[in-house]
Amino acid sequence: MKIHVATDHAGLELKNSIREYLIDEGHDVTDHGAHEYDALDDYPDFIFPCAQAVAADPESRGIILGGSGQGEAMAANRIKGVRAAVFYNGPGEIVKLSREHNNANMLSLGARFMTEDEIYDIINMWLNEPFGGGRHQRRIDKLDQ
Numbered sequence: 001m002k003i004h005v006a007t008d009h010a011g012l013e014l015k016n017s018i019r020e021y022l023i024d025e026g027h028d029v030t031d032h033g034a035h036e037y038d039a040l041d042d043y044p045d046f047i048f049p050c051a052q053a054v055a056a057d058p059e060s061r062g063i064i065l066g067g068s069g070q071g072e073a074m075a076a077n078r079i080k081g082v083r084a085a086v087f088y089n090g091p092g093e094i095v096k097l098s099r100e101h102n103n104a105n106m107l108s109l110g111a112r113f114m115t116e117d118e119i120y121d122i123i124n125m126w127l128n129e130p131f132g133g134g135r136h137q138r139r140i141d142k143l144d145q
Contacts, residue, residue, distance in 0.1 A: 006050035011065025
């Protein structure tokens with residue numbers, strides 16, 4: 001699967017680990033940055049290109065990170081065709097429902113609230129959960145009008 005990744009300084013190390021993990025799992029990964037630590041960088045500079053790439057390729061997905069993942073999801077969701085869900089720990093069912101009911105094509109993770117092992121489990125769950133279609137598609141179509 002084609003997966004786009006991005007973060008600001010808050011998730012840099014974790015993003016790099018996730019990128020390598022995804023490559024090892026056989027995914028085609030594009031890294032939109034950040035590529036070096038800069039405490040003054042701004043997440044929209046990395047999230048917008050990542051979200052635009054996902055919107056341009058409906059078969060791809062995106063994984064973005066920030067301290068909480070909230071601002072990153074807000075930025076990504078400004079791009080038409082993107083449906084970014086936030087997860088910063090909690091019941092894994094949230095991640096499943098983001099795919100099953102909302103066909104989330106981006107997952108925004110709170111790097112400060114999860115361990116590396118927890119994140120891999122969540123990513124695998126999210127990548128493998130199918131979209132339910134049906135009435136859920138009707139709702140997504142309304143979002144994209």
